[in-house]
Amino acid sequence: NAGVMQNPRHLVRRRGQEARLRCSPMKGHSHVYWYRQLPEEGLKFMVYLQKENIIDESGMPKERFSAEFPKEGPSILRIQQVVRGDSAAYFCASSPDRGPTQAKNIQYFGAGTRLSVL
Amino acid sequence: GQNIDQPTEMTATEGAIVQINCTYQTSGFNGLFWYQQHAGEAPTFLSYNVLDGLEEKGRFSSFLSRSKGYSYLLLKELQMKDSASYLCAVRGRNSGYALNFGKGTSLLVTP
Numbered sequence: 696n697a698g699v700m701q702n703p704r705h706l707v708r709r710r711g712q713e714a715r716l717r718c719s720p721m722k723g724h725s726h727v728y729w730y731r732q733l734p735e736e737g738l739k740f741m742v743y744l745q746k747e748n749i750i751d752e753s754g755m756p757k758e759r760f761s762a763e764f765p766k767e768g769p770s771i772l773r774i775q776q777v778v779r780g781d782s783a784a785y786f787c788a789s790s791p792d793r794g795p796t797q798a799k800n801i802q803y804f805g806a807g808t809r810l811s812v813l
Numbered sequence: 814g815q816n817i818d819q820p821t822e823m824t825a826t827e828g829a830i831v832q833i834n835c836t837y838q839t840s841g842f843n844g845l846f847w848y849q850q851h852a853g854e855a856p857t858f859l860s861y862n863v864l865d866g867l868e869e870k871g872r873f874s875s876f877l878s879r880s881k882g883y884s885y886l887l888l889k890e891l892q893m894k895d896s897a898s899y900l901c902a903v904r905g906r907n908s909g910y911a912l913n914f915g916k917g918t919s920l921l922v923t924p
Contacts, residue, residue, distance in 0.1 A: 698855070699855070726910070728910065728911070728912075730912075730914075735916070736916060737817075737900070737914035737915050737916040737917060738856070738900070738902075738912070738914040739914070740911035740912060740913065743910050743911065750910070751910065751911065753911070754911065786855070786856070790910075797861060797863065800843075800844055800861065800863075800904070801846075801858055801861055802846075802858075802912060803858060804848070804855040804856040804857070804858075805855055806853075806854055806855040807855065
């Protein structure tokens with residue numbers, strides 16, 4: 696069972712361009728979470744999605760950021776008109792659909808996409 | 814809101830035991846998690862405590878006291894590969910499914 700897959704691992708964009716980050720959850724997981732990690736900071740929650748639905752986007756900036764998790768394909772975190780302050784590592788996590796309550800609460804992380812904005 | 818504190822850095826010797834503390838303040842509590850993260854890699858799940866007490870899993874153990882807002886991760890028989898950042902995360906009852914992370918403790922294991 697492959698782990699959570701994120702691509703690309705590294706992404707370089709110029710200011711004003713768009714960044715698209717992809718996340719494929721583990722098999723049997725339909726819950727996806729996105730986190731952002733700034734240098735010297737802890738992981739910060741951005742958004743929680745289930746297939747085709749945004750469940751909680753309380754940590755997502757109101758402008759320029761959007762996320763989706765279509766019925767088919769990976770979850771996408773999209774950042775429009777990137778600025779230097781968007782430079783960070785973006786991590787995706789997934790959790791299982793079935794199992795004991797404790798097991799369903801565990802989030803498994805991908806290796807992240809490191810976004811650099813020039 | 815939630816406030817999670819853990820030491821920034823720790824150093825320990827190979828073969829020794831180290832305890833990494835985490836204190837938290839949260840509105841409601843729905844579980845505390847520990848993750849290990851090597852530089853440039855994915856955070857890896859270590860433990861999940863929802864009830865008070867000690868959970869042991871091989872060389873790693875995690876303790877929780879909800880009344881004190883306190884947890885620790887205990888690493889025994891330290892190995893060089895244990896050098897990593899250790900992340901404490903809390904899920905509050907009012908924060909849905911989001912995990913709120915501390916800034917992490919960078920552990921250096923020396924020969």
